[in-house]
Amino acid sequence: MDFFDRFAVPHPSFLIYASMVAIGLTVIAVLVGITYFKKWDYLWREWLTTVDHKRIGIMYLISALLMLFRGGVDAIMLRAQLAIPDNKLLESQHYNEVFSTHGVVMILFMAMPFIMFFFNFVVPLQIGARDVAFPRLNAISFWLFFMGAMLFNISFVIGGSPDAGWTSYFPLAGNDFSTSVGSNYYMIAIQIAGIGTLMTGINFITTIFKMRAPGMKLMQMPMFTWSALISNLIIVFAFPVLTVLLAMGTMDRLFDTKFFAIGDGGSDMLWANLFWVWGHPEVYILILPAFGLFSEIISTFARRNLYGYKSMVASMVVISAFSFFVWAHHFFTMGQGALANSFFSITTMAIAVPTGVKIFNWLFTLWKGKIEFTTPMLYAMHFLPLFTLGGVTGVMLAMSAADYQYHNTMFLVAHFHNVIIPGVVYAMLGGLTYYWPKMFGFMLNERIGKWTVWLMSIGFVLAFIPMYITGLDGQARRMYTYSEATGFGPLNMVAFIGAGIMAISFALLVYNIYYSVRYSPRNIGNDPWNARTLEWATHTPVPEYNFAVMPQVKSTEAFWDAKKNGHEIFKGKIEKIHMPNSSGLPFIMSCIFFVFGFSMIFSIWPLAIISLLGILGCLVYRSFEKDHGHYIPVEEIEETETKLRGAK
Amino acid sequence: MKELFPIKQVMGFVFSLILTAVALLVYFVDMSFTAGMTILLVTAFVQAGLQLVVFMHAGETEDKAAIYSNVYFGILVALVTIFGTLLIFVWDM
Numbered sequence: 001m002d003f004f005d006r007f008a009v010p011h012p013s014f015l016i017y018a019s020m021v022a023i024g025l026t027v028i029a030v031l032v033g034i035t036y037f038k039k040w041d042y043l044w045r046e047w048l049t050t051v052d053h054k055r056i057g058i059m060y061l062i063s064a065l066l067m068l069f070r071g072g073v074d075a076i077m078l079r080a081q082l083a084i085p086d087n088k089l090l091e092s093q094h095y096n097e098v099f100s101t102h103g104v105v106m107i108l109f110m111a112m113p114f115i116m117f118f119f120n121f122v123v124p125l126q127i128g129a130r131d132v133a134f135p136r137l138n139a140i141s142f143w144l145f146f147m148g149a150m151l152f153n154i155s156f157v158i159g160g161s162p163d164a165g166w167t168s169y170f171p172l173a174g175n176d177f178s179t180s181v182g183s184n185y186y187m188i189a190i191q192i193a194g195i196g197t198l199m200t201g202i203n204f205i206t207t208i209f210k211m212r213a214p215g216m217k218l219m220q221m222p223m224f225t226w227s228a229l230i231s232n233l234i235i236v237f238a239f240p241v242l243t244v245l246l247a248m249g250t251m252d253r254l255f256d257t258k259f260f261a262i263g264d265g266g267s268d269m270l271w272a273n274l275f276w277v278w279g280h281p282e283v284y285i286l287i288l289p290a291f292g293l294f295s296e297i298i299s300t301f302a303r304r305n306l307y308g309y310k311s312m313v314a315s316m317v318v319i320s321a322f323s324f325f326v327w328a329h330h331f332f333t334m335g336q337g338a339l340a341n342s343f344f345s346i347t348t349m350a351i352a353v354p355t356g357v358k359i360f361n362w363l364f365t366l367w368k369g370k371i372e373f374t375t376p377m378l379y380a381m382h383f384l385p386l387f388t389l390g391g392v393t394g395v396m397l398a399m400s401a402a403d404y405q406y407h408n409t410m411f412l413v414a415h416f417h418n419v420i421i422p423g424v425v426y427a428m429l430g431g432l433t434y435y436w437p438k439m440f441g442f443m444l445n446e447r448i449g450k451w452t453v454w455l456m457s458i459g460f461v462l463a464f465i466p467m468y469i470t471g472l473d474g475q476a477r478r479m480y481t482y483s484e485a486t487g488f489g490p491l492n493m494v495a496f497i498g499a500g501i502m503a504i505s506f507a508l509l510v511y512n513i514y515y516s517v518r519y520s521p522r523n524i525g526n527d528p529w530n531a532r533t534l535e536w537a538t539h540t541p542v543p544e545y546n547f548a549v550m551p552q553v554k555s556t557e558a559f560w561d562a563k564k565n566g567h568e569i570f571k572g573k574i575e576k577i578h579m580p581n582s583s584g585l586p587f588i589m590s591c592i593f594f595v596f597g598f599s600m601i602f603s604i605w606p607l608a609i610i611s612l613l614g615i616l617g618c619l620v621y622r623s624f625e626k627d628h629g630h631y632i633p634v635e636e637i638e639e640t641e642t643k644l645r646g647a648k
Numbered sequence: 649m650k651e652l653f654p655i656k657q658v659m660g661f662v663f664s665l666i667l668t669a670v671a672l673l674v675y676f677v678d679m680s681f682t683a684g685m686t687i688l689l690v691t692a693f694v695q696a697g698l699q700l701v702v703f704m705h706a707g708e709t710e711d712k713a714a715i716y717s718n719v720y721f722g723i724l725v726a727l728v729t730i731f732g733t734l735l736i737f738v739w740d741m
Binding site for chain 1: 711714718721722724725728729732733735736737739740741
């Protein structure tokens with residue numbers, strides 16, 4: 001039985017056993033359900049093997065929403081534990097595991113797939129392309145991300161969760177201090193998902209450079225596409241660092257190398273250094289697409305073209321470069337001297353300038369606009385002040401001397417939640433509401449949507465503003481409890497209530513989806529928001545080939561000019577369309593990757609070698625495979641077009 | 649016949665062989681660590697640039713500007729990462 005001992009959870013509790021049972025039952029229920037309703041064939045044909053960017057986007061969205069709720073449950077557990085002094089809800093070990101997984105899940109498995117959803121669904125439509133440059137690679141990207149995420153998520157019921165924080169600093173994450181397989185999960189699951197992300201980066205840079213509609217110059221691209229381009233550029237330059245870092249970490253843990261050891265020529269601080277060489281650009285990978293979405297939303301609902309298009313682009317380019325110059329501000333107190341700290345302090349503060357340019361551009365877009373307060377716009381309006389607050393505390397944290405006070409306190413936790421929630425999460429949910437009709441052909445309910453926004457903002461302010469105060473008073477982050485004498489109790493109770501209100505608002509979002517599926521009207525046309533860019537020029541639902549005739553673009557807001565100024569975007573007649581074939585290979589290869597990752601985590605070498613050979617086999621098969629895609633004949637396109645026009 | 653002969657590629661191939669030979673000297677000839685590293689770094693970067701331009705045709709399409717700006721950006725990021733790390737760990741620790 002020795003072999004199976006390794007799969008036991010090192011710190012079991014009732015909650016973990018209950019989750020085991022729940023996960024087992026859910027898996028059985030899903031499998032039985034698919035079999036009972038005879039959906040296997042449909043699932044395989046339409047989803048698992050698809051290379052359609054819209055379908056892949058929707059799968060990213062579903063994964064992101066699932067992970068949002070997993071990370072959200074973690075968050076509620078953390079706040080519940082801290083709600084009262086000397087609480088016994090979670091033990092210290094469980095608290096460590098929960099905050100570690102909360103961070104990883106929210107950043108890498110919620111926010112990343114959420115922006116990937118927008119890249120996939122929106123970018124090809126915005127630039128008038130029929131798919132991404134490498135559709136098969138796109139499917140591999142998604143399935144690798146998905147398998148990485150699933151691998152990470154089973155950690156807490158098989159073998160134990162990572163417990164060294166989402167940053168997984170050595171020496172704590174090394175074999176001496178983290179004896180369970182938790183940190184192996186961290187190294188390998190993120191590695192698999194990260195390879196997928198890197199491929200997405202290359203794919204979308206190529207798509208945006210090479211597949212724009214005829215006439216669309218770079219400086220005429222919609223702002224979201226610009227943000228996607230810059231963000232993918234950062235991915236391509238930042239993610240290799242993560243790949244190398246995780247490979248070195250894996251070798252330290254599995255093969256006893258000494259890269260991050262304290263002695264033997266290793267340096268544990270090198271982990272922190274390289275982690276943030278990737279980690280800081282990563283936050284801009286997340287926030288730039290969010291800025292892009294807010295640009296689209298604000299310009300649509302202020303009924304004005306975006307103010308300062310060129311300065312918006314320039315500020316993003318500057319941010320993308322500067323995002324690589326500031327990483328040391330994450331460890332000002334590590335021991336380097338005043339010169340290094342001053343350098344990174346100044347570069348960090350300098351980033352506030354291009355970000356400020358963007359804030360003012362949005363304000364000037366609103367100025368004298370005919371503002372319409374729809375749900376996406378409400379998200380944007382709550383974003384502006386709340387995000388600015390987070391930015392200001394960021395500048396406070398950027399001062400390296402003062403950072404010795406803020407370092408490792410709840411002040412920092414409040415700051416980064418203050419930029420990530422109003423910045424990224426609001427953009428994701430606002431963008432989701434905005435693009436929902438394009439995906440599914442009906443709108444989300446506006447009344448429930450606005451309740452969601454207000455509850456979320458109220459919950460957010462209650463949950464995180466108190467942390468600024470307790471942080472300045474000295475409450476350390478990642479500490480599982482505190483004594484009553486510290487006086488942190490009441491404010492932490494307020495934060496817990498805030499977290500509860502946020503949970504209610506997320507539940508309301510789910511209810512909104514349910515409600516709108518049942519009651520929302522379906523006759524909304526192709527352009528329900530009266531929007532300005534190309535993605536609204538095609539039919540809803542978007543046909544497989546996106547545009548029957550390739551659009552011709554002459555201006556930044558092609559669709560708006562077509563509606564108001566008589567530009568003709570669809571010239572010429574329908575011709576046969578070349579489309580890529582579906583393939584099961586990405587899914588199969590990613591499943592083998594899952595097995596490979598799992599056997600690496602538990603050091604089951606024979607299985608690891610066999611699955612590695614399987615991966616190589618898939619690559620070889622692909623190299624010799626002849627796949628020329630297929631043509632959609634003119635008659636079929638005309639039939640689809642007539643049907644979609646008639647449905648309006 | 650002259651137009652058909654790939655003179656640029658042949659010269660590039662010879663030059664990359666020379667660069668490889670020079671780099672090999674570091675192993676066979678006795679020299680200081682600094683001199684060896686300098687030779688390796690210089691030959692490595694010239695070699696990479698040569699491959700990119702001559703054999704991967706970086707400058708021969710209309711995407712020239714995009715390709716070169718990506719390369720320059722990559723170099724900038726690499727240099728900042730390396731010198732920043734040196735600043736933190738060696739020069740100011």
